[in-house]
Amino acid sequence: MVNMEKDGQKPHAIFIAYPLQGHVIPSVNLALKLASKGFTITFINTECVQHKTSKARGGGDGDDHDYFAGARKAGLDIRYKTISDGLPVEFDRSLNHDQFMNSLLHVFSAHVEILVGKIVKSEPSVTCLIADTYFVWPSTIAKKFGLLYVSFWTEPALVFSIYYHLHLLKTNCHFACHDKREDPIDYIPGVSSIELTDLTSYLQDTDISTVCHQIIYKAFDQAKVADFVISNSVQELEPNVISALQVEKPFYTVGPIFSTKSLVATSLWSESDCNHWLNTKPDGSVLYVSFGSYAHVSKEEIVEIAKGIQLSNANIVWVVRPDIVSSDEVDPLPDGFREEMGERGLIVQWCRQMEVLKHPAVGGFLTHCGWNSIMETIWCGVPMLCFPLYTDEFTNRKLVVDDWMIGMDLCRRKRVTKDGVADNINRLMSGKEGEECRVEIKKVRKALENAIAAGGSSDRNLDRFIVDLTNRTAAKPHRI
Structure with missing residues (x-):
């Protein structure tokens, strides 16, 4: 195991997280992992993410909250800075997605460049x-300031390879053709075949x-x-595509990058404690429902899913994010749904997902x-009912359902209907298909466990990255 501090070397990385919940979480955990290996980390968050995270913890406006104070108390050398993404902190980025993305595309880099220049000047060891x-x-x-650039990829290697090619x-x-083909794609290195959908x-x-x-x-x-590219995937889960990428790039899979007990609070919303309610339910009887931190669901789809849940036999914990349909929608659930579910359902705005998933009462995840x-x-060994909405989620569904066989489709390529939702929930929770998924997910879970164990593939890859980074640093001309 490589530990830079023990070897008398201490690399210093400036780490900048993409300002979305699903990117901040693995970024924070990778920063913690590298710091535990002896790195000095200067972690840069946007002022908006900082504000929302602190507010979720009950810190008022919270702009002075130090994100990594707990990590430093535990002995990790992580400094923390915030920067504007080019928009006012209170601006509704969810409701104005394109404006937010335009700011990240055209404005954010100017703020980054100024801050990185200041850090490099005050900390010449970067x-x-x-x-x-x-x-x-x-x-x-990175080139302007004489730094090596490490690209951090938070999605599966398959998605990286598709974009890379x-x-x-x-x-x-x-893609990008007038007469677009619709036959399977079979020419991406390491990918045997993938459908356009x-x-x-x-x-x-x-x-x-x-x-x-x-x-x-x-x-x-x-x-x-x-x-270098660091990826939040696992060699054993995507062996062919990762091997093909490693021929083209220094590509290191070090996943899964998460922590069950993080030293840093990363949630952008206040988290409900679901354990008291879950403790009252039989093992395997609860379906956990969450559509993530950013993508939106239409009102019509939410209504059909809600009606399907009512028709099913499952108890539910449903995370209904405040802006799941729109920031202007007060309550997207059908009238009377909460009352009719009664003790069968717990509706929350956000929760500690890992804590819910590992509870014995939870038997499936929509x-x-x-x-x-x-x-x-x-x-956590929980089979999935897949309802992809946006970006990489369609490709991720393929891995879960078609490749690893640890989940089922909610409504593959079809309109969401209450009867279809109810039927698939029951099949996942108590049917033969759900049981087959549970058998397979135990095997996949073992692959993850082995990967991050001492001497496992992800553990070795992280150590290899550190050695390769050190060698490149030694060979790189010093900045003047």
């Missing part, structure tokens, strides 16, 4: 810039000129010249297929 792959500026800024999709007319939502869109498409194009131009949720669910 080694590298670790930044989320979806940023459009890391390589440019976007030029092949264009050349073969599966299993690509990310952006690669299925007809309008490919949106701000999010621009971000993807620019971000992967940057990723292609990254010095999920949007966010990558963090998938990793956490596998770890």
